[in-house]
Amino acid sequence: MLxxxxxxxxxxxxxxxxxxxxxxxxxxxxxxxxxPSAGAGYRNEWASLIAAAGSSEGFEAxxxxxxxxxxxxxxxxxxxxxxxxxxxxxxxxxxNGRAVRTALTSEMWDALNGAYLELRExxxxxxxxxxxxxxxxxxxxxxxxxxxSTEGTHLQNDGxxxxxxxxxxxxxxxxxxxxxxxxxxxxxTLDMVGGTVDTYQWTTLLRALSAFRSFHWAYGSEYSPRKxxxxxxxxxxxxxxxxxxxxxxxxxxxxxxxxxxxxxCAHERMRGALAELTDMDLDAIIDAGLHEFLTxxxxxxAALGQDVADGYLFGVQ
Amino acid sequence: MYDGERIRPAYEQxxxxxxxxxxxxxxxxxxxxxxxxxxxxxxxxxYGEGGDTERLIPFDMMPRVFTEAEWRRLERGVKQxxxxxxxxxxxxxxxxxxxxxxxxxxxxxxxxxxYEAAVVGISPPGGVYSHIVGIDLVxxxxxxxxxxxxxxxxxxxxxxxLENREIxxxxxxxLFRTSRIAPVDDYPDRLRRxxxxxxxxxxEGEPVTVxxxxxxxxxxxYEHSFLADQMGIEIVEGQDLFVQGDFVYMRTTxxxxxxxxxxxxxxxxxxxxxxxxxxxxxxxxxxMNVYRSGGVTIxxxxxxxxxxxxxxxxxxxxxxxxxxxxxxxxxNVQTWKCSDPGDLKYVLENLGELVVKEVHGSGGYGxxxxxxxxxxxxxxxxxxxxxxxxxxxxQPTLALSTCPTFVDDGLAPRHVDLRPFCLVGKEVHLxxxxxxxxxxxxxxxxxxxxxxxGVKDTWVLAD
Numbered sequence: 054m055l056x057x058x059x060x061x062x063x064x065x066x067x068x069x070x071x072x073x074x075x076x077x078x079x080x081x082x083x084x085x086x087x088x089p090s091a092g093a094g095y096r097n098e099w100a101s102l103i104a105a106a107g108s109s110e111g112f113e114a115x116x117x118x119x120x121x122x123x124x125x126x127x128x129x130x131x132x133x134x135x136x137x138x139x140x141x142x143x144x145x146x147x148x149n150g151r152a153v154r155t156a157l158t159s160e161m162w163d164a165l166n167g168a169y170l171e172l173r174e175x176x177x178x179x180x181x182x183x184x185x186x187x188x189x190x191x192x193x194x195x196x197x198x199x200x201x202s203t204e205g206t207h208l209q210n211d212g213x214x215x216x217x218x219x220x221x222x223x224x225x226x227x228x229x230x231x232x233x234x235x236x237x238x239x240x241x242t243l244d245m246v247g248g249t250v251d252t253y254q255w256t257t258l259l260r261a262l263s264a265f266r267s268f269h270w271a272y273g274s275e276y277s278p279r280k281x282x283x284x285x286x287x288x289x290x291x292x293x294x295x296x297x298x299x300x301x302x303x304x305x306x307x308x309x310x311x312x313x314x315x316x317x318c319a320h321e322r323m324r325g326a327l328a329e330l331t332d333m334d335l336d337a338i339i340d341a342g343l344h345e346f347l348t349x350x351x352x353x354x355a356a357l358g359q360d361v362a363d364g365y366l367f368g369v370q
Numbered sequence: 371m372y373d374g375e376r377i378r379p380a381y382e383q384x385x386x387x388x389x390x391x392x393x394x395x396x397x398x399x400x401x402x403x404x405x406x407x408x409x410x411x412x413x414x415x416x417y418g419e420g421g422d423t424e425r426l427i428p429f430d431m432m433p434r435v436f437t438e439a440e441w442r443r444l445e446r447g448v449k450q451x452x453x454x455x456x457x458x459x460x461x462x463x464x465x466x467x468x469x470x471x472x473x474x475x476x477x478x479x480x481x482x483x484x485y486e487a488a489v490v491g492i493s494p495p496g497g498v499y500s501h502i503v504g505i506d507l508v509x510x511x512x513x514x515x516x517x518x519x520x521x522x523x524x525x526x527x528x529x530x531x532l533e534n535r536e537i538x539x540x541x542x543x544x545l546f547r548t549s550r551i552a553p554v555d556d557y558p559d560r561l562r563r564x565x566x567x568x569x570x571x572x573x574e575g576e577p578v579t580v581x582x583x584x585x586x587x588x589x590x591x592y593e594h595s596f597l598a599d600q601m602g603i604e605i606v607e608g609q610d611l612f613v614q615g616d617f618v619y620m621r622t623t624x625x626x627x628x629x630x631x632x633x634x635x636x637x638x639x640x641x642x643x644x645x646x647x648x649x650x651x652x653x654x655x656x657x658m659n660v661y662r663s664g665g666v667t668i669x670x671x672x673x674x675x676x677x678x679x680x681x682x683x684x685x686x687x688x689x690x691x692x693x694x695x696x697x698x699x700x701x702n703v704q705t706w707k708c709s710d711p712g713d714l715k716y717v718l719e720n721l722g723e724l725v726v727k728e729v730h731g732s733g734g735y736g737x738x739x740x741x742x743x744x745x746x747x748x749x750x751x752x753x754x755x756x757x758x759x760x761x762x763x764x765q766p767t768l769a770l771s772t773c774p775t776f777v778d779d780g781l782a783p784r785h786v787d788l789r790p791f792c793l794v795g796k797e798v799h800l801x802x803x804x805x806x807x808x809x810x811x812x813x814x815x816x817x818x819x820x821x822x823x824g825v826k827d828t829w830v831l832a833d
Contacts, residue, residue, distance in 0.1 A: 056621045057610050152586040155599035211623060313624050365623040 058153045059215040060367035065149035065165070066219030069196050072142035074227035075129050076192035078102050081231070081261040083185050085254060086122060099125045105234035108135055123180075130188055131176065139192050143172050156212050160202040168195040193263075211312055214305040215365075221305070222358050225298035226351060231258060232285050233347045255281050262293050282343065283335045295350060299327050302357065309365075317364025322357055378512075380435040380831060383549050385774075387542075388432070388781065396431070399541055400776060403429055406537055428824035429534065430775050431541070434786060434806040438552075441830045444507070444515060444790070445800045447699030450690060452503040452792040455522055455677045457693035459499035463490050463673060473692050474685045482682070483730060484675030486638060488645055492662055495568040496796060499671040500678075501633075502528075502561070503792040507700070509771040516703045516768060518787060520686065522678040523670055524635050527805040527825075528791050529593035532557060532600070534827040535803070550832040552802035557791070558600030561633075564795035569630045570664050572616075577630040580606045580620060584636050584652050594635050603633075608640075613656035616665045631667045632657075638672045680729045680763050681707060703768065709760040717764040718755065721748045724764040725815070726755065739815055741767055770815060773826065775808055785809045787817050788828065802830040 085098040100120040103112045106129060115134065116124040132138045136145070147169040150157055157165070175191070178184070200220070207213050235258050255276055259265045264284070271288060272280045288294045303323050310316045338346045361367075388396070407429060436444070461468050462479050469476050479485060504525025506518040535554055539546055562579065569577035583594040585607050598605035610620050611629065619626035636653070639646045645658035660666045676682065684705045687698040706713035706724075717724060726738040738751040755762050772783035790804035806826040807817035817823040 054623045055604055055606060055610055056623055057607065058604075059623045148586065151591075154595045155605060215623075309623075366621050 054156075054211050054215075056366040058156050059211070059365055060362070061149040061153040062156060062212050062215040063219040063361070063367070065146045065153075066216045067223040068142045068146035068149065069165075069199055070220050070223040070227065071137055072139045072146065072192055073196035074224075074231070075106065075137060075139045075142065076189040077261040078106060078231065079126065079129050079185060080189045081234075081257055082122075082125065083189070084257045084260065101234050103128065105230050106137060107230065108137060111135055126180075126185060139188070140172060140176070143168050143192075143195070158202065158206040158208075160206045161199060164195070164199040164202045168199070171195075211309060214309050214312075217305045218302060218361055221298040221301040222354060222361070224293060225295050225302070225354050228262070228285055228293045228295060228298070229347045229351050229354070231262070232282065233344060233351075251278075252276055259284075264291060264293060267291060279335060279339070282339070286338065287330075287333065287335060296330055299323070299330060303327050306361075317360065319357060319360035319364045322353075322360050326353055326357065378435075380437045380440070381774075384433060384435060384545065387545055388774075393780070396776070400431060403431060403537055403541060406540070407533075427530065428810055429537070430808055430810075430824050430826045431538070432774050432776055432781065433538065433827040433829045434773050434788070435829045435831060437831050438833045440513075441552075441802060443513065443699070445802075447515065448503075448505050448507075448790055448792050448800050449798050450694065450696060450699055451505055451517070451520070451686065452500070452794050452798060454686065454690040454693050455503060455520060456497070456499055456794055458689045459522070459671070459674055459677050460493075460497045461693070462676060463492065463499075468689065468692055471692065473688050474682070478679075478681055478685075479676060482676050482679055484638070484673070484679055486673035486676075488658060489662075489671070489673045494671045495570055495667055498568055498794050499674040501564055501568065501669040501794050503794060504528075504789045505700075505792065507788045507790070508703075508768060508786075509788070510768050511771075515700055517683075517686070517700050518703060519680060519683060520678040521789075522674045523637070525789065525791065526590045526593055526635075527789055527807075528557065529596040530825045531791070531801070531803055531805050531828065533596070534825060538827045549829070552830040552832060554801055554803040557801045558597060560793055560799055560801070561597070562601040562603065564793040564797075564799070565631050565633055565667075565669055567795035567797075568667050568669065570667050572665055573630040578628060579631040579633060580604045580611075580629050582606055582608070582611070582632050582634040582636060584640070588635075590635065608636075608652045608654050611654040611657070613654060613660055616660060616663055618654065618657060618660050618666045629666060631669060633669045638675060641668070641672060680727055681709070681760075684763070703765045706764040708755055708762040708764065713764075714755070714759050717762075718752055721752060721764075723767065725767055726751065726762055726764045729761050729763060737816075739767070742814070767815065773806070773808065775810070775824075775826075777810070777812075782812070784812070785815050785817065786826070803828045 079102070082098055082102040099122055100109075100118075102125060103109050103120065108128070111134065112120075112124075112128050115132075116128065128135050128138065130139045133141055133144075135141060147165050150162060150165045154162055171191070175188070203213070203216060207216070235254060255278060256265065259268050259281060262285070268276075268281065268284055271284060271290065284291055285293065286295050289296050289300060291297055306320050306323055310320060407427075458468065462485070466479070468474055469479060500522035502525060504521035504527070506521070507515050508518055509515050531554060565579045566577045569579075579601070580603055581594055581598040581601075583591060583598075583605055585591065588594070595605055604620065606620055606629075611618055611632075612621065612626075613619075614626070618629045618632070620629055634641065640652040642653045642655060642657040643649070644655045646653070657666070657668075658672070661668055661672070684702065684707065687702055690696055690698045706717050708714045708717055717726065720740075721738070722740045722743075724738075724740045726740070728736045738747070740748065743751070770785045770787070773786045774781045775784040777784070786806050786808045788804050788806050791801050793799045793801070806828045808824045808826055809815060809817045810824045
């Protein structure tokens with residue numbers, strides 16, 4: 054497979070997953086904004102979302118530091134100046150797909166191109182206050198459609214592995230960021246932990262990750278930040294947990310190693326990172342500081358992405 | 371399609387079907403076809419118009435139909451012309467017999483912008499320079515076809531020929547059951563075999579062929595990816611290829627892989643920044659060295675453009691006589707060369723009746739259609755011609771044949787032309803079909819898709 058093709062597949066998956074996360078973030082914000090304000094904590098819920106999306110600087114440069122809901126919506130959904138907005142992500146994903154159309158099945162292209170065409174329609178619709186939940190649902194549906202047609206139709210060859218590396222590296226990053234907003238950004242003072250607002254925020258996080266019901270299945274009905282953290286970090290069965298994502302990355306890297314008969318720097322880093330994560334328990338993570346742990350994880354994960362690029366000659370000029 | 375007042379026999383079946391089908395159903399089918407095109411993503415960007423860079427080419431459901439007998443004659447003519455053009459290309463990069471014989475002016479060849487001094491003396495495999503020849507034809511009578519222009523470099527539009535057929539078969543299966551229409555869907559396979567047949571002598575084993583595209587921002591990108599897909603070959607960009615030693619390689623996830631044949635869809639000047647344009651980001655540094663030493667075949671060969679120049683065009687009948695010793699089967703449209711003082715005088719005096727084109731232009735840009743222009747437009751164009759006469763040629767406006775076409779208020783005649791695709795490798799093959807382009811505006815003679823022209827499916831009926 055051409056290295057550029059692999060690169061395009063990888064980024065196509067990453068951008069679609071990122072669009073999905075942006076929609077979920079917006080949903081978190083929307084639900085939290087319906088609650089009486091926590092007062093303390095971060096400046097407000099919307100500001101914390103922008104921080105989680107990792108684009109505070111760009112946002113403040115454009116809209117100032119008031120973090121109005123409408124501006125946040127614009128920034129995270131419609132804004133082409135924000136390279137991670139849903140609109141930018143879908144367009145970039147489609148651009149990546151268009152460059153390697155022959156490496157996609159027609160159903161995958163249909164899902165990708167269909168999302169792009171519908172988005173251009175959505176863009177023309179007048180904005181109303183109740184549009185946001187619809188936009189979030191729409192985005193999640195599009196990414197599910199692409200994911201489904203990939204699973205259902207794509208030949209499970211090296212291209213499939215590169216797509217999945219993209220999905221899971223991005224998803225690991227996104228879960229870590231969402232968790233970080235909740236734990237560090239929204240409620241920096243420990244005495245607020247356990248209050249009504251706190252519980253509501255935690256469950257909102259679960260809902261945004263479509264993991265509300267799964268959590269009950271796995272942990273019973275009582276919430277605690279500990280249980281939820283465990284669920285999203287160390288539970289292999291949760292499809293959005295960090296450990297699950299790295300399991301998948303490792304799985305697809307190993308498939309590539311078998312197919313090509315060689316390993317790369319990415320394999321080495323993955324082995325180390327996975328062993329470390331598997332051996333961890335939640336107490337150790339909380340004691341050392343969840344935020345510190347997540348920050349380190351996000352860096353490690355980014356380095357892994359870079360190793361995949363280096364190992365398979367992406368972007369070599 | 372009209373033969374005087376009568377409908378040509380080839381169309382009887384289709385017209386019968388149109389008569390039987392209610393108008394609402396036809397309108398529904400039309401909308402369905404457009405949705406299909408948009409969904410599949412068959413689009414065409416129009417340069418210099420801004421706005422939507424992925425525009426649809428209007429598709430007309432009414433096919434253009436030829437009988438087998440009509441087609442056979444046309445086929446002989448197109449193959450003859452393709453052979454002569456390739457013989458000419460080999461000649462002008464070797465001994466230039468045709469120039470020595472005084473059949474074509476030396477200046478027209480050697481001072482031509484498309485003449486590549488860098489490839490003089492190189493013999494591409496099989497002596498083939500132009501592997502895909504697209505010849506634009508118009509019909510003026512039952513057996514009268516005129517060649518409008520030759521395309522020896524990278525004629526586009528073949529994806530429309532294939533996709534139009536797909537869509538027609540999907541939407542009107544009953545027409546295909548009752549008419550015996552020659553299939554065109556083996557074209558990609560023929561193209562692949564044609565390209566493999568000109569692999570370099572140094573090639574070991576099964577030749578590796580790639581399609582070199584400028585990338586997804588190019589207006590013809592859809593066609594590039596479509597063809598690569600249909601042929602089962604990689605579509606590459608300049609950055610994917612590199613030269614090492616005597617060969618060209620592509621970067622793959624498994625390491626470098628040698629490439630034997632490059633079907634390029636980029637211009638000569640972008641092929642190799644070391645040889646042509648140093649500012650080119652599209653090309654592959656060192657590619658021409660490999661080509662020269664026979665490590666890779668480039669299709670079409672660098673320098674092939676000198677044969678499809680609009681000024682060289684006027685000499686193609688002479689080429690056919692010179693190289694093949696045959697009389698041309700297809701006629702040229704009478705052409706006045708403004709570089710000739712006598713012709714120039716005639717052209718300037720009769721601008722109102724002529725079509726004037728730039729010698730190096732393409733895509734229907736920068737031309738003047740006399741009968742359709744205002745006095746001011748004609749006067750302004752005359753000034754352009756006077757400033758650089760050698761840059762222009764003129765042709766009479768022909769009584770072009772029309773074909774029934776769906777317009778807002780039903781079927782109406784519209785002018786059409788035809789581009790069949792001739793493959794030249796070890797063998798010469800003409801696909802039974804082609805790209806029929808139609809001028810959607812009433813009375814208009816300009817069919818280029820860049821000027822709002824549409825496309826139709828082209829049928830060759832078996833006897």
